[in-house]
Amino acid sequence: MQPHVDVLTLGVRDLEVSRRFYLDGLKWAATLDVASEVVFIQVGHGLLLALYDIEKLEAEADADYQSGAVPPISLGHNVHSEEEVDAVLAQAGTAGGSIIAPGRKMSWGGYSGYFADPDGFRWEVVYNPGLIVDADGTVRIGSAA
């Protein structure tokens, strides 16, 4: 098994609410939008985010989700400055997201804040001066402190 993730599927409680947040609020474009079924959004080089009904995902992945639980993941969205972190958080708030933590200096030397989408999925908006992506897509990461 080679180390790659190609699709990140979020189990969502109301696909219409998620569509409004991601497509109308954040102005992201759908790669494929199947009404009442699934929305795919490209979020990287060869990478798709999928919004999919949580009950269908539960059945398909044979998982017992506990409604109301906040998913134990976070989606990192890297930007290029502290000011851009603050600006993206503000935009997410305007789009209907909840600001969970404002931008602040982190112990590892960067600056980040969190917002939540309509299902509580945490997005961390990050300025990490120690993370470099080479032209071929290779990521180098070290202590920024």
Add this chain to the structure above:
Amino acid sequence: MQPHVDVLTLGVRDLEVSRRFYLDGLKWAATLDVASEVVFIQVGHGLLLALYDIEKLEAEADADYQSGAVPPISLGHNVHSEEEVDAVLAQAGTAGGSIIAPGRKMSWGGYSGYFADPDGFRWEVVYNPGLIVDADGTVRIGSAA
């Protein structure tokens, strides 16, 4: 906010158990491995998977995780044939993962199966003849049926 995910952080209950599964079991290489803290693994062009203590993530993301809940996401891992789906599932089982669903034909025209990592995170191993990634990383997806 531009549509991109750069880091996918999984909140894990025991970092050593996760390290054994992903690094020793699946033979994936760490981009950065900070003992008792975090493991970063490159899983795409400019994309990192982070394994991080669930209690630290809970504090950082101000989230109330319910222990024992299966996370309502799945990580899609695309391969090039039905046979490769079966082979990857077998390898994940050997590495210490749990086979949740064997490879089978799906209603949308592809073939997929699921395994779970030590925390229950679902990985869907997929052969999707309707998904094409262009040389520049653009994803095209349509009905494979």
